[in-house]
Amino acid sequence: xxxxxxxxxxxxxxxxxxxxxxxxxxxxxxxxxxxxxxxxxxxxxxxxxxxxxxxxxxxxxxxxxxxxxxxxxxxxxxxxxxxxxxxxxxxxxxxxxxxxxxxxxxxxxxxxxxxxxxxxxxxxxxxxxxxxxxxxxxxxxxxxxxxxxxxxxxxxxxxxxxxxxxxxxxxxxxxxxxxxxxxxxxxxxxxxxxxxxxxxxxxxxxxxxxxxxxxxxxxxxxxxxxxxx
Amino acid sequence: xxxxxxxxxxxxxxxxxxxxxxxxxxxxxxxxxxxxxxxxxxxxxxxxxxxxxxxxxxxxxxxxxxxxxxxxxxxxxxxxxxxxxxxxxxxxxxxxxxxxxxxxxxxxxxxxxxxxxxxxxxxxxxxxxxxxxxxxxxxxxxxxxxxxxxxxxxxxxxxxxxxxxxxxxxxxxxxxxxxxxxxxxxxxxxx
Numbered sequence: 001x002x003x004x005x006x007x008x009x010x011x012x013x014x015x016x017x018x019x020x021x022x023x024x025x026x027x028x029x030x031x032x033x034x035x036x037x038x039x040x041x042x043x044x045x046x047x048x049x050x051x052x053x054x055x056x057x058x059x060x061x062x063x064x065x066x067x068x069x070x071x072x073x074x075x076x077x078x079x080x081x082x083x084x085x086x087x088x089x090x091x092x093x094x095x096x097x098x099x100x101x102x103x104x105x106x107x108x109x110x111x112x113x114x115x116x117x118x119x120x121x122x123x124x125x126x127x128x129x130x131x132x133x134x135x136x137x138x139x140x141x142x143x144x145x146x147x148x149x150x151x152x153x154x155x156x157x158x159x160x161x162x163x164x165x166x167x168x169x170x171x172x173x174x175x176x177x178x179x180x181x182x183x184x185x186x187x188x189x190x191x192x193x194x195x196x197x198x199x200x201x202x203x204x205x206x207x208x209x210x211x212x213x214x215x216x217x218x219x220x221x222x223x224x225x226x227x228x229x
Numbered sequence: 230x231x232x233x234x235x236x237x238x239x240x241x242x243x244x245x246x247x248x249x250x251x252x253x254x255x256x257x258x259x260x261x262x263x264x265x266x267x268x269x270x271x272x273x274x275x276x277x278x279x280x281x282x283x284x285x286x287x288x289x290x291x292x293x294x295x296x297x298x299x300x301x302x303x304x305x306x307x308x309x310x311x312x313x314x315x316x317x318x319x320x321x322x323x324x325x326x327x328x329x330x331x332x333x334x335x336x337x338x339x340x341x342x343x344x345x346x347x348x349x350x351x352x353x354x355x356x357x358x359x360x361x362x363x364x365x366x367x368x369x370x371x372x373x374x375x376x377x378x379x380x381x382x383x384x385x386x387x388x389x390x391x392x393x394x395x396x397x398x399x400x401x402x403x404x405x406x407x408x409x410x411x412x413x414x415x416x417x418x419x420x
Contacts (some may be wrong), residue, residue: 007406008402011398012383012402013241013255014259015237015376015383015401016241017398020240023252025416028251030251030255039409040255042412043259044259044260045262045264046377046405047262047263047377049358050355050358050378051356094324116289134315134318
């Protein structure tokens, strides 16, 4: 009965519905009762799993400022990028053990916190461009979901495939996509992803051309000029 | 779609803002799976998601005094997590082999991160759990789904179901216990 009582209080606190006067008893019990900690974890996992496909996560609105150095930077180390926003805090004050802390990673990242690279990255907030590039990289269907029918044979590119149309000329091959929104860019932006390039080219009519593949910058400009005509 | 209630965690947040690590641990445990799942959709990497989840909560702890309750706590935490993820992905020359992972794989990987007992949370088992919830007594099912799926407060559920708040609390708890017991049995049957 006593167990049920504390478990029910845990459930209520999980929902943010426990009276303030009862919170202490649950937190105290949690600090010493592993089964209660486990139950809390299971409540959380259950909630997350039951809502995982429900679209319950709010989208992030883009910010506006820009750091061109970062956009073009491929040489920034992963270490500098990961914990760059974290200052030195006393980790002993928090119980992170249940998360399985990686001390080596933590140390490595702590060293990176004050690096120049880290500060540069911290200034990055061109989220709309970042979002776009992430979609290009992470979602294979993104580049074919807006399959613009563009004839580039006059600059030597033939097409292959209908659904995932690929443009090919010699060793160069790429996919393209045209956005109706301008993404806020006025110059050609590019980013290297592995051995592929992503070019974002603002067109004269305000749209933005995305090219993704093995393609040099001269070809990218040439293609943009053809589309712009 | 579950709504995020800005008031839901206010008590624990206030305590955490005063340095109560127990309250903070509660919040961290509560939101870790959702943060992890969100990060996994960005990174497609279990390791990166775990690292970034930890970093997210370290940052949350550090910045918790700046949380003013203008949005739901999870929304605030989510923004921190996704900004960390974006910085991480943009600057780490993302590996090609992390790119092509299906939604099913995401769900399964998320499911297994916490401990083996959560293996049931992969898609088929999740369907079983949902079926089980649908088979709960109507009073439990209604209270539980209004809370878990719609994010309603106990008071709102009380008004909708015309039952005292104490009964709502008890029904939601009993539903949770039933679901956890079902999951435990399913897990035992699979072994």
